[in-house]
Amino acid sequence: MSALPSAAVREGMRQCMAWLHGWTGLLLGHVLFLMCLTGTLTVFKAEISRWMRPETTASAAPADAMVAATRWLERNTSGSTGWFLTAPDSHQNAVQATYDGTGGYVTRALDPVSGAPVARETLGGEFFYRFHFELELPYPWGRLLASLAGRVMLTALGTGIIAHKRIFKDIFTFRPTKGQRSWLDGHNALGVLALPFHIMITFTGVLTLASLNLPWGMAAGYGADVATLYSDLTPGSVTRPALGEKAPLAPIAPMLAHAQRHFGGAPIGRVYVFNPGDKGAVVVVYPSDQKAIGYMPGEISFDGATGAVLKAWTENRPAVRAYQTVYGLHMARFAPELTRWLYFLGGAMLTMAIATGMVLWIVKRRERAPLSIGNRILERLNVGMLTGAPIGAAAFLIANRLLPLGMADRAQAEVSAALWSAGAVMVAGLALRPAIGWPVLLGALAVACACAALLGPIWAGGPVMVTINLMLLGVALALTPLILRQTKRLSAPVPLRRRMAPA
Amino acid sequence: MIAAAGLLYLGLFAIAASMGRHRRALSGPWHQPATAPLLAPVGWCLILRSLLAMLPHWQGGVGLVSWIGLLPLLGGALLLGLSYRPRWLVHGAAAAVLLSLAGALIGA
Numbered sequence: 252m253s254a255l256p257s258a259a260v261r262e263g264m265r266q267c268m269a270w271l272h273g274w275t276g277l278l279l280g281h282v283l284f285l286m287c288l289t290g291t292l293t294v295f296k297a298e299i300s301r302w303m304r305p306e307t308t309a310s311a312a313p314a315d316a317m318v319a320a321t322r323w324l325e326r327n328t329s330g331s332t333g334w335f336l337t338a339p340d341s342h343q344n345a346v347q348a349t350y351d352g353t354g355g356y357v358t359r360a361l362d363p364v365s366g367a368p369v370a371r372e373t374l375g376g377e378f379f380y381r382f383h384f385e386l387e388l389p390y391p392w393g394r395l396l397a398s399l400a401g402r403v404m405l406t407a408l409g410t411g412i413i414a415h416k417r418i419f420k421d422i423f424t425f426r427p428t429k430g431q432r433s434w435l436d437g438h439n440a441l442g443v444l445a446l447p448f449h450i451m452i453t454f455t456g457v458l459t460l461a462s463l464n465l466p467w468g469m470a471a472g473y474g475a476d477v478a479t480l481y482s483d484l485t486p487g488s489v490t491r492p493a494l495g496e497k498a499p500l501a502p503i504a505p506m507l508a509h510a511q512r513h514f515g516g517a518p519i520g521r522v523y524v525f526n527p528g529d530k531g532a533v534v535v536v537y538p539s540d541q542k543a544i545g546y547m548p549g550e551i552s553f554d555g556a557t558g559a560v561l562k563a564w565t566e567n568r569p570a571v572r573a574y575q576t577v578y579g580l581h582m583a584r585f586a587p588e589l590t591r592w593l594y595f596l597g598g599a600m601l602t603m604a605i606a607t608g609m610v611l612w613i614v615k616r617r618e619r620a621p622l623s624i625g626n627r628i629l630e631r632l633n634v635g636m637l638t639g640a641p642i643g644a645a646a647f648l649i650a651n652r653l654l655p656l657g658m659a660d661r662a663q664a665e666v667s668a669a670l671w672s673a674g675a676v677m678v679a680g681l682a683l684r685p686a687i688g689w690p691v692l693l694g695a696l697a698v699a700c701a702c703a704a705l706l707g708p709i710w711a712g713g714p715v716m717v718t719i720n721l722m723l724l725g726v727a728l729a730l731t732p733l734i735l736r737q738t739k740r741l742s743a744p745v746p747l748r749r750r751m752a753p754a
Numbered sequence: 755m756i757a758a759a760g761l762l763y764l765g766l767f768a769i770a771a772s773m774g775r776h777r778r779a780l781s782g783p784w785h786q787p788a789t790a791p792l793l794a795p796v797g798w799c800l801i802l803r804s805l806l807a808m809l810p811h812w813q814g815g816v817g818l819v820s821w822i823g824l825l826p827l828l829g830g831a832l833l834l835g836l837s838y839r840p841r842w843l844v845h846g847a848a849a850a851v852l853l854s855l856a857g858a859l860i861g862a
Binding site for chain 1: 755766770773775776813814815816819820822823824825826827829830832833834836837838
């Protein structure tokens with residue numbers, strides 16, 4: 252066999268992969284951009300929540316904060332079916348609580364000292380976290396789309412390694428201000444330098460939605476019997492119905508102290524109280540998952556009325572531990588401060604790799620021949636989406652500062668502000684000529700980031716507040732040269748096409 | 755982690771210096787005929803050594819995850835340096851040697 256056919260096969264294979272890489276990226280690129288952007292912000296979910304609640308500066312030990320929260324809930328809710336509380340830790344100072352009071356379930360941040368909901372009603376970083384895999388779509392469509400997008404991302408990563416043939420040779424190469432060459436260099440570098448991270452985060456991300464995208468094992472083993480599935484999956488859990496007989500909740504502090512001893516000194520992570528105020532109440536305590544990668548390593552349940560231990564469970568089954576480790580790797584709750592920053596960097600690089608890929612698709616075709624109508628629409632969609640999503644995020648932060656504190660449905664109004672402004676930018680992106688759209692909308696993004704930083708307390712609340720404000724200003728500052736270059740190009744004569752289309 | 759970061763930088767630096775494209779930007783005594791062919795293998799060994807330096811901070815995989823995060827940080831620094839400030843990278847290599855030694859001494 253000569254070398255010729257194998258080279259031809261290799262080239263054919265590469266072209267196939269390039270085709271797949273381009274089209275998978277193109278079809279769900281915008282969804283992936285949204286997911287990666289919000290996912291990257293979610294690394295600092297707790298810190299963003301702190302930034303968005305500048306009045307709540309008090310802090311308390313996890314157990315004390317839980318006692319305060321349950322005390323407040325006991326006085327202010329009745330006939331509740333469950334309180335789901337997440338304790339404060341080194342990243343967040345408020346108690347995250349989901350509970351049903353009058354009407355349906357609400358999610359509120361509770362003050363760690365008084366236990367009452369904080370004045371500034373907001374979803375905080377939780378908005379980005381939810382958006383990351385639910386995309387503001389009704390259940391299960393958002394999650395299904397997210398899991399499809401995750402699998403597409405995995406395909407795009409795999410094919411990208413083959414399609415971009417020089418990524419490892421050109422790993423350190425970036426040639427600025429060279430049109431298509433620069434975009435390609437940037438796209439390659441962003442993709443390949445953090446490739447292990449990209450593969451890890453995409454793979455673990457797809458697996459977090461495993462019950463949706465790999466349901467067959469569960470269906471084969473359990474069919475429609477979800478209750479048995481659940482009790483087999485979490486043998487530590489105690490399910491018992493409300494008895495309909497009133498009984499006050501036993502003091503929670505001794506239960507927490509007992510739980511802490513059981514967990515070997517790990518701080519309290521979460522406390523779930525089922526049917527509080529009923530004789531059949533159950534208090535479940537989980538340790539903090541900041542100590543190891545594995546998520547939910549154990550639990551201990553108490554009888555809510557007497558405070559006696561019902562069941563204690565430490566998860567040791569290898570398959571479950573493996574899944575929890577994969578899940579924990581994606582959530583990064585275990586990560587120490589520096590590692591969180593590295594997660595943030597990796598996420599930001601993946602977000603930018605997607606954005607540069609989308610732009611590259613257009614730039615490549617524009618340099619060869621006049622754009623087709625489909626690509627002209629795509630070019631405008633790119634402008635709208637790549638600027639609209641971050642502007643929406645910035646609008647969310649601005650709304651947090653501007654909306655009055657006592658407003659009804661305040662948290663939802665912040666979300667609406669984010670979605671409407673992102674939508675408006677999308678429309679503007681579609682309406683404006685891209686040469687004008689890019690500088691105008693990037694300018695709007697820079698202004699929005701600067702406003703979010705400068706509107707509110709700049710120093711109050713300690714280093715978290717300052718750091719986030721500085722980061723927002725940093726984004727605005729980093730965008731400025733980009734915008735200036737584009738406005739300069741706008742006033743310059745029409746650029747020459749480098750390569751003419753064949754006649 | 756300090757030693758690991760220093761070693762990883764040195765490893766990436768050596769690999770970049772071994773590449774024809776970056777030879778001029780990262781020129782130095784390591785390009786003498788005797789040492790030039792060793793740059794790439796030494797670079798890979800340094801990267802491996804950097805991963806080994808994470809072992810004391812392994813903590814059930816947290817070390818590996820952090821190391822994977824260091825890769826884009828230092829690789830990105832090299833990439834931007836090569837495009838805009840190549841000479842800084844050579845000073846950076848000197849600093850990385852000191853960092854690795856300091857990290858190894860204090861066990862960080």
